[in-house]
Amino acid sequence: MHHLSLYFHFVKLRIRSQMEYRLSFVFELFSQASISVIDFFMIALLFNRFKQLAGWSLWEVGFLYGMIGICFALAEMFGRGFDVFQRSILRGDFDTILIRPLGTFYQVFSHEFLLRRLGRIAQALVVLLIANSQLTISWSFTKVGYLLISLMSGTCFFIGLFVIGATSCFWTVQSIEIINIFTNGGVFMGSYPFSIYRWWFRHFFTFVVPLACVNYFPSLFLLGKIESLGASPIGVVLAPFAGFLFLGITMLFWRWGVLRYQSTGH
Amino acid sequence: MKSLYFAFHVYLAFAGKSFQKRMQYRVANLAGLTTNFFFLLVQIFVYTAFYAARPGPLPLNLDEIITYFVLCQVFFMVMPFWGTSSEVTEAIKSGDVVLQLTKPVDFQTYWFADECGRAYYYLFMRGLPTFLISLLFFEVVIPQHPTVLMAFAVSMILSIFMSAAITITIFSTGFWTLDTSGISGMSYAIITLFSGMLVPIVLWPEWLAYIARWLPFEGLIDVPFSIYLGKITGIKIWIAIGKQMAWSLFFLGLGRFLLTRGFSKLVIQGG
Numbered sequence: 001m002h003h004l005s006l007y008f009h010f011v012k013l014r015i016r017s018q019m020e021y022r023l024s025f026v027f028e029l030f031s032q033a034s035i036s037v038i039d040f041f042m043i044a045l046l047f048n049r050f051k052q053l054a055g056w057s058l059w060e061v062g063f064l065y066g067m068i069g070i071c072f073a074l075a076e077m078f079g080r081g082f083d084v085f086q087r088s089i090l091r092g093d094f095d096t097i098l099i100r101p102l103g104t105f106y107q108v109f110s111h112e113f114l115l116r117r118l119g120r121i122a123q124a125l126v127v128l129l130i131a132n133s134q135l136t137i138s139w140s141f142t143k144v145g146y147l148l149i150s151l152m153s154g155t156c157f158f159i160g161l162f163v164i165g166a167t168s169c170f171w172t173v174q175s176i177e178i179i180n181i182f183t184n185g186g187v188f189m190g191s192y193p194f195s196i197y198r199w200w201f202r203h204f205f206t207f208v209v210p211l212a213c214v215n216y217f218p219s220l221f222l223l224g225k226i227e228s229l230g231a232s233p234i235g236v237v238l239a240p241f242a243g244f245l246f247l248g249i250t251m252l253f254w255r256w257g258v259l260r261y262q263s264t265g266h
Numbered sequence: 267m268k269s270l271y272f273a274f275h276v277y278l279a280f281a282g283k284s285f286q287k288r289m290q291y292r293v294a295n296l297a298g299l300t301t302n303f304f305f306l307l308v309q310i311f312v313y314t315a316f317y318a319a320r321p322g323p324l325p326l327n328l329d330e331i332i333t334y335f336v337l338c339q340v341f342f343m344v345m346p347f348w349g350t351s352s353e354v355t356e357a358i359k360s361g362d363v364v365l366q367l368t369k370p371v372d373f374q375t376y377w378f379a380d381e382c383g384r385a386y387y388y389l390f391m392r393g394l395p396t397f398l399i400s401l402l403f404f405e406v407v408i409p410q411h412p413t414v415l416m417a418f419a420v421s422m423i424l425s426i427f428m429s430a431a432i433t434i435t436i437f438s439t440g441f442w443t444l445d446t447s448g449i450s451g452m453s454y455a456i457i458t459l460f461s462g463m464l465v466p467i468v469l470w471p472e473w474l475a476y477i478a479r480w481l482p483f484e485g486l487i488d489v490p491f492s493i494y495l496g497k498i499t500g501i502k503i504w505i506a507i508g509k510q511m512a513w514s515l516f517f518l519g520l521g522r523f524l525l526t527r528g529f530s531k532l533v534i535q536g537g
Contacts, residue, residue, distance in 0.1 A: 024447065031451020038455045042464040049324075049469050050316040177297035181304045189308045196315035201307075 003102075007110045014113040029119035036123045040065060043191065056193045059134040060223055066128025068190035068215045071154030072183070073120035079159035080112035085166035095263050104258050105251060108166070135223065143222060146240075150218035153243030157214045158183060160243075160250040167250070167257035182209055190215045213242035276371060277379040284383025288391075295391050302339045302396050309335045310404065325468040330495050333407040334466055336400040337491050341422070343388040345429040345486065346381040347457060354380055355433075358440040367529070374434060374522055381430040407495060414496060417503045421490040424510040429486055431517035432457070438521055441528030462488030468497070482513035 018025060043065065047058035076083065085108060088094045097107050137143070165179035186209075194202050194216040206212040217239035220226050226233050288295075310332055317328045326334065342348050354377045357363040367373060400406055409415050436453050440446045458464060460483040467478050467488045478484050489506050492498045498506055 027448025028451065031448050031455070034452055034455040035458075038459045038464070041459070045465050045470055045474075046316060048471055050319060052319060053312075054315045054318070177294060178300060180297075181301050185301070185304050185308070188305065192308075192312055192315075197308075197311050201311070 003106060010110045011113045015115050018115050025116055028116045032116065033119035033123045036069065036120055039191075040123075040127055054193055054196050059131040060219075060225075061192065062127050062131035063135065063223060064193065064215060064219050065191040066124045066126075066131055067151065067219060068154065068187050069124025070121055070128065070151055071214065072158050072187045073117045073124060074151075074155040075158030075162065077114050077117040077121070078155070079109070079162040080114040081108040081110070082159065082162035082166040084112065085162075086169045089169045092263055094261065098261075105254055137222060137224070146218065146237075147222060150214060150222075150240045153218075153240040154214035155243075156247040157210065157243040158186070160247040161186070161209075163247070163250040163254055167254045170257040170260050182211075186211050210239075210242035210246055213239035273371075277375055280371075280376055280379040281383035281386070284380045285387045288384065288387045298343065299392060299395055302342065302392065303399065306335060306339045306396075306400070325497070326466060326495070329405045329407050331466070332404050333495065334491050336397065336404065336406055337494065338463060338487065340393040340396045340400075341426075341487075342463075343392045344385050345426060346384060346433040347429040347454075347486070348463075355437040355440065355446070358437065359446070367532075373529075374518075374525055377434050378430055381433065385426050385430070409494060409496060411496075414493065417507070418490055418494040421493050421503075421507055421510060424507065424514060425486050425490050428482070428510060428514040428517060431514055431521055432482075432486075435517050435521040435524060438524035438528055441524075441532060457483050457486070460484065461486040462491075466491075468492075482509075482516070485510040485513055 040062070043061060044058060047053070047061070053061060088097070088108075097104055100107060161179055161182050168179075186205075189197070189205070190211055194205070194212050197205075202212065217236045221233075221236055226236055313331050313335070314328065317324075317331070354363070354366065357366060366376065369376070397406075409418070436450055437446055439449055443449065460478050460481050462478070462484060463486075467475050467484060470478065478488075485506075489498070489510060493503055493506065
């Protein structure tokens, strides 16, 4: 409980400091959202020309797009501390974290909070809501709960990727840029139905990096497309939990990495 | 004449330094190469699936579309606008620009030299490997006629030149706003859309393509690649290249105007 109230306190401080530069904040909110609007606009242009993609309509793809966009923006908002963690290693700030009487993971997590991702979240949410209005999804209490769990799971998945990137700094000092393939690239490929990818690509992003589990499989269930897959529905329904599991594993990796830490010193 | 030669020498040296600086980050370049290739792969999967539905006659066939996006990834980092920002833009923000202003050189040309060094680096270290690897894995279309290749080269050099001129214009506003993230974000969205970077303009609906044809940004991506693919031929090549030249000069002038105004009111932050 103490941890939680402390976390809210930290977040409040972060928001206050970001609000100091109000104009810059508004600008970035706006420019972030406009970049992602262009992204979806381009998908819409393609559908205008081609009508459908592997049996998916524009708004079914919009549903995928909205989901993955929300998850990624939330992860950037909450997991920012890990995203910019290489700074702490380069400057030797991690030493300070080690001597405080709180867990390292908790401290890095609560250190940053990026409010300006609200623009991106709003844009993805609007796409998701329009998609929902264009599709006929029979929402039930279970389905709403399932959507919320999937969104949380997707957020955990992306935070997990940030944690891997941050942990690698214990060895390489600089964050490994390859992780961008999975974060930015993950958003890009997650915006399209997985059935269009080759089998090896699909399997890698299901079993090794469980991107499909937090986005594609839950969408199949919510959009009533499970039959088209020919896979066991139980596996699909349980898929979102892979996101939580993924974050758990990366937390263990973090713990192991901290043991290997050598200060860059001052 | 001698002083002209000397000036050229100086800017060449600046460009060379800019090139050398980047040679230090070899592992980062490898990671970037992998990322370029990943995005290319996903794009190819997406278009292959779209084309599989056979929606009727299209202005580009699948191999041409794939080639278009291979070229996009080849030149993505070469273009000053999409690649990483040069040191000069950072310097305006940090106030270090004052050091560059004390040098007895023309600031805009100096900035150009820096961007040129960057462009050359990415052309050889990022663009060329991306193209060669793509040749191995995908059906990349190669123009059969040497004149097509020559026209493409001219158009591509102009487009890199124009993208440097646009970048300088955009970031010159930093002298007024200090934080360029807002304006650069907005222009990023507009330029990325209207350059044809995400979807080739021939696939757009009529009304939107019409707007794009009146804007300068098609000259960055769509025009040179269409020349490469043989979709712009004959006299139209000259018109397209002429348009690229005119817009380049426009942005060159605008950038120079902004820089001159910016210097006259320049207040350096920090100390």
